[in-house]
Amino acid sequence: MDRLDATFTALADPTRRAIVARLASGDATVNELAAPFAMTLPGISKHLKVLERSGLISRARRAQFRPCHLEREPLDAAMSWIEESRRIWTERFDKLDEHLRDVQQAPASVQYGARRAAPGTRGQAND
Amino acid sequence: MDRLDATFTALADPTRRAIVARLASGDATVNELAAPFAMTLPGISKHLKVLERSGLISRARRAQFRPCHLEREPLDAAMSWIEESRRIWTERFDKLDEHLRDVQQAPASVQYGARRAAPGTRGQAND
DNA sequence: CAGCTAACTAACCAAGTGGTGAAATAGTCG
DNA sequence: CGACTATTTCACCACTTGGTTAGTTAGCTG
Numbered sequence: 001m002d003r004l005d006a007t008f009t010a011l012a013d014p015t016r017r018a019i020v021a022r023l024a025s026g027d028a029t030v031n032e033l034a035a036p037f038a039m040t041l042p043g044i045s046k047h048l049k050v051l052e053r054s055g056l057i058s059r060a061r062r063a064q065f066r067p068c069h070l071e072r073e074p075l076d077a078a079m080s081w082i083e084e085s086r087r088i089w090t091e092r093f094d095k096l097d098e099h100l101r102d103v104q105q106a107p108a109s110v111q112y113g114a115r116r117a118a119p120g121t122r123g124q125a126n127d
Numbered sequence: 128m129d130r131l132d133a134t135f136t137a138l139a140d141p142t143r144r145a146i147v148a149r150l151a152s153g154d155a156t157v158n159e160l161a162a163p164f165a166m167t168l169p170g171i172s173k174h175l176k177v178l179e180r181s182g183l184i185s186r187a188r189r190a191q192f193r194p195c196h197l198e199r200e201p202l203d204a205a206m207s208w209i210e211e212s213r214r215i216w217t218e219r220f221d222k223l224d225e226h227l228r229d230v231q232q233a234p235a236s237v238q239y240g241a242r243r244a245a246p247g248t249r250g251q252a253n254d
Numbered sequence: 255c256a257g258c259t260a261a262c263t264a265a266c267c268a269a270g271t272g273g274t275g276a277a278a279t280a281g282t283c284g
Numbered sequence: 285c286g287a288c289t290a291t292t293t294c295a296c297c298a299c300t301t302g303g304t305t306a307g308t309t310a311g312c313t314g
Contacts, residue, residue, distance in 0.1 A: 012135035
């Protein structure tokens with residue numbers, strides 16, 4: 001399983017997102033994390049295992065407690081992936097704007113839905 | 128199912144992330160999307176349904192084609208959620224730095240592990 | 255109309271998920 | 285040691301997921 005797979009999988013559950021949000025403001029033990037939820041401890045334990053496997057959290061050992069700690073890196077990686085897609089998406093629309101400006105300058109040669117119009121038809125030297 | 132649940136679930140699969148990345152640079156038909164994958168068309172169709180249910184993509188009808196289009200809003204929402212957690216995480220460490228500066232100025236009164244040290248001790252006017 | 259293509263639905267399967275209660279493990283305290 | 289607390293593992297359950305093949309629907313085109 002890929003790292004991003006694991007991260008997004010971990011974030012796909014509301015209980016786990018709540019745990020991540022809680023850990024963002026400070027480390028906590030399993031019991032502390034379980035308190036807000038109407039769920040048994042083994043249930044929480046499973047969620048924590050998913051979070052740990054994804055790298056989103058790490059767990060230390062302090063006496064019989066196992067405090068959980070949020071790791072920043074996987075969160076960053078997930079955000080970077082989304083940002084990259086958004087960047088491409090946005091760039092495309094910038095180019096579309098540019099193209100529309102061109103079309104407005106020479107409107108005769110193109111029309112909506114012309115399927116055979118290859119993208120490079122601009123250089124047909126009709127000037 | 129919550130909207131963020133659906134978005135992160137959709138992004139948790141590598142095939143679906145590849146589809147999203149592909150659609151970021153332009154709309155495409157189901158066959159075009161399926162081409163890069165060693166998977167049957169119904170398989171792709173299922174993935175597209177997951178993406179559509181999450182709102183990440185929408186589908187139009189043009190003749191017998193059903194071109195897919197990437198929607199920006201769910202991507203934004205997912206990123207905002209991550210950003211918010213990161214913000215809280217970061218703020219906490221800024222406060223920790225601040226606290227450590229305070230401790231260096233008046234090292235006698237606090238020691239590691241003192242759990243009762245409230246975060247607002249800055250206003251003690253010891254300069 | 256028949257035939258072709260794009261895409262979907264239906265039925266099925268193996269594997270995974272999210273939850274439970276009961277029992278086990280690890281560490282502290284009297 | 286024995287009791288208590290924090291946490292995990294185990295065995296089980298219903299349900300979902302990701303994939304398949306086979307068949308179906310929708311729309312173009314000769």
